[in-house]
Each structure stands twice: as C-alpha cells, then as structure tokens.
Amino acid sequence: MSHRIARIQSELERLLGEFLLKEGRGYGIGMVSVNGILVSSDLSSAKVLISFIGEQHPEAAFKKLLRHGREIQTFVFRRLQIRKVPKLMFELDSDPAGAYRMDQLLDDIDRSKNKDSDV
Numbered sequence: 001m002s003h004r005i006a007r008i009q010s011e012l013e014r015l016l017g018e019f020l021l022k023e024g025r026g027y028g029i030g031m032v033s034v035n036g037i038l039v040s041s042d043l044s045s046a047k048v049l050i051s052f053i054g055e056q057h058p059e060a061a062f063k064k065l066l067r068h069g070r071e072i073q074t075f076v077f078r079r080l081q082i083r084k085v086p087k088l089m090f091e092l093d094s095d096p097a098g099a100y101r102m103d104q105l106l107d108d109i110d111r112s113k114n115k116d117s118d119v
Contacts, residue, residue: 002041005039005041005043008039008043008080008082008086009037009038009039009046011080012037012039012046012048012076012080012086012088013034013037015075015076015079015080016034016037016048016072016076016088017034019072019075019076020032020034023068023071027064027065027067027068028061028064029052029061029064029065029068030052030053030054030055030061031052031053031054031055032050032051032052032053032061032065033050033051033052033053034048034049034050035049035050035051035093036048036049036093037049039086040086043082043084043085043086044084044086044087045086045087045088045089046086046087046088046089047089047091048088048089048090048091049091049093050062050065050090050091050092050093051092051093058092059092062090062092065090066090069088069090072088073087073088076088
C-alpha cells in the first residue's frame with residue numbers, strides 16, 4: 001500500500017469519525033465505530049467497515065446509516081482536499097472483536113518492520 005493511500009485512509013477515518021460523532025445521534029444511529037477503511041489503488045472507492053456499540057439491532061441502525069450515505073459522502077467531499085474523492089461503500093462489520101485483533105496484528109507487523117529498518 002502506498003503512503004498516499006494510507007494517508008487518505010487515515011484522513012477518511014478521522015472525517016467519518018467526526019461526522020458520526022456530531023451527526024449520528026441526530027439521525028438516530030447511536031454509537032458507531034469505524035473499524036477499518038480500504039481504499040482502492042485508483043481512489044475510485046473506499047469500503048468502510050462499521051460496527052455499532054451497545055446497539056440491540058445493528059442491522060436496523062446500519063439501514064439508518066445507509067439512508068444518510070449521500071450526506072456523509074458530501075461531508076467527506078467538502079473536507080477532503082484531494083482531486084478525486086473515493087465513493088464510500090459502507091459494510092456492517094459482523095465481528096468487531098476480530099477486526100480489532102487484526103488491527104493489532106497489523107500494527108505489530110508495522111512495528112517489527114520499523115525496528116528492522118532502524119538496525
């Protein structure tokens with residue numbers, strides 16, 4: 001993965017977190033966690049893995065989120081300072097604990113690569 005795509009993923013995660021924190025309750029969504037973002041190499045699309053914290057019916061909350069997808073896309077488009085903004089495709093993360101574990105493993109790999117390059 002290129003450094004540019006990693007930066008865009010990080011910025012998308014920050015923007016989506018900001019939007020969902022401010023606007024999520026107004027849409028009746030509740031607590032939302034962005035578990036990961038996968039941006040295509042040509043920046044045409046981004047898959048956003050979403051989970052809901054403390055939600056009895058995450059599928060219903062996910063449908064509410066999808067209804068506001070255009071507003072979320074517009075928010076990102078206005079704030080992301082790049083020429084081609086990826087189209088957001090939301091996906092309900094069925095195993096947030098597994099996603100967290102995968103995140104930890106990837107971080108460990110990154111740290112070991114950095115240690116090897118420092119030697």
